[in-house]
Amino acid sequence: QVQLVQSGAEVKEPGASVKVSCKASGYTFTGDGYFIFWVRQAPGQGLEWMGWISARTGGTNYAQKFQGRVTITRDTTITTAYMELTRLTSDDTALYYCAKYAASPTFQFDKWGQGTLVTVSS
Amino acid sequence: QTVVTQEPSFSVSPGGTVTLTCGLNSGSVSIDSYPSWHQQTPGQPPRTLIYNTNTRSSGVPDRFSGSILGNKAALTITGAQADDECDYYCLLYMGSGNWVFGGGTKLTVL
Secondary structure: OOEEEEOOOEEEOOOOOEEEEEEEEOOOOOOOOEEEEEEEEOOOOOEEEEEEEEOOOOOEEEOHHHOOOEEEEEEHHHOEEEEEEOOOOHHHOEEEEEEEEEOOOOOEEEEEOOOEEEEEOO | OOOEEEOOEEEEOOOOOEEEEEEEOOOOOOHHHOOEEEEEOOOOOOEEEEEOOOEEOOOOOOOEEEEEEOOEEEEEEOOOOHHHOOEEEEEEEEEOOEEEEOOOEEEEEO
16 A cells, blocks of 8 residues: 655754655555655644655656755655755744645545654754 | 635534635636645644545545535535544645645534
8 A cells, every 4th residue: 555654753953954754655656647745734733835746757846935945856766755944943843744646637645644743943 | 925715614513514615815716726625633644535626535435525616626524523523624736836725624513
C-alpha cells in the first residue's frame, strides 16, 4: 500500500534552515503524473500549501509566500522527497506534511505523511 | 490576492445533512479548480475525502459527496455521525501550478 513516511521532529534556532524528508513506498515514485505536495499547519491554524515537485521530472512550483526560502527536491534512487526551508523564524513553527498527488486523469490526493513538527526557538 | 472562503464553523444534528461550501473572494469555483476536500481530526494528519470535485477516496463512506453548487464547491454529509465532528478543508487549483487551501470549517455534531 502507498506510504509516505516523514523524518522526525526538528528544533531549530531563528535564522537556521531545516530539511524535512518524505520517503515514499508502495507505488512507482516516478510514475507518470505523480507529484509530492508540501503543506504546513501552524499551531491551531489551518492548512497552507507550500509547493510541489514532479517526481518524474523534478519540476517544482512554490507558493509565492515561500519563494526564495523554500526548495523542494527529490532523490529518485531512494524514492524520497525533501523540503528545505531557510531563514527560519518563529512563524515557521508548524507541522509540515507531504502528500501524494496524481495529476491527469485522476487529479487524486491519496496519501498524506504523518507530519514533521518543526519548532523554531532560541 | 485570491482567498478561498469556507464557513468557519457549522453545526449539524446527528443523522442530519449538512453542506459545507468552498468559494473564492473573486470569481467562481469550477471543475477546472479540481476541488478536493480534506478531513482532519485533532492530532492527526489530514485525510482526503473527495478529490477532483466529486470522487470519493478509497474507504470513504458514500454519505460524503462532493459537487459544484452555483459558483462554489460543496461537501455534503448525509446522516451525520458523532465522529464526523472535526475540521474540513477544501483545496483549489488556481492555475499556473498554484494551489490554495480554504481556511477550514469546524463541524460540530450535536
